[in-house]
Amino acid sequence: MRRESRRRRVSSRKRSSLRERQLPLCRVLQPQEGVPADSAGVVLIRQLQEFRPGRYAFSILAHNLPAPEEMGSFDQYQGLVFIPEVITWVFALYPTPETPPTWAGTLTQSTLDPTPLGIAQVRLVHSKEETVGPIVLQARLSGDLRQ
Numbered sequence: 001m002r003r004e005s006r007r008r009r010v011s012s013r014k015r016s017s018l019r020e021r022q023l024p025l026c027r028v029l030q031p032q033e034g035v036p037a038d039s040a041g042v043v044l045i046r047q048l049q050e051f052r053p054g055r056y057a058f059s060i061l062a063h064n065l066p067a068p069e070e071m072g073s074f075d076q077y078q079g080l081v082f083i084p085e086v087i088t089w090v091f092a093l094y095p096t097p098e099t100p101p102t103w104a105g106t107l108t109q110s111t112l113d114p115t116p117l118g119i120a121q122v123r124l125v126h127s128k129e130e131t132v133g134p135i136v137l138q139a140r141l142s143g144d145l146r147q
Helices: 002-021
Strands: 025-031 040-047 056-063 076-083 087-095 102-110 119-126 131-140
Touching: 025 119, 040 076, 040 131, 056 076, 056 087, 056 119, 076 102
Parallel strands: none
Antiparallel strands: 025 040, 025 131, 040 056, 056 102, 076 087, 076 119, 087 102, 119 131
16 A cells, blocks of 8 residues: 555656646746846747647747847847757847837757756847847746746
């Protein structure tokens, strides 16, 4: 009886751990130091089925960010999804026409699943000079949903 109940507990822990990593996966991007508290974003990680089967798509949406030029010599935001010391994916975020704009972008090129060790970020960039600025939003792709 004891062994059976222990097996159930272990297998339920394994299941909840797997559920955490199942795709699609969304995480809230939290504002970093020096960024308005109302700034926020979300990252969506999913495995493609039809458009590019077997590949992963990363989408980032960021709202209520200051205009890039208000933060220094920048003209754009870019999204990053990376696995530390392994790989980094970088893609442009484009503003919508409303005020303040929502910045959004998607990358559909990855053959590597960035979860559970990945990190998603939004950072400033000067697109013509190719200089990057500070991270404004960030989230880990595993663990607590509000990291």
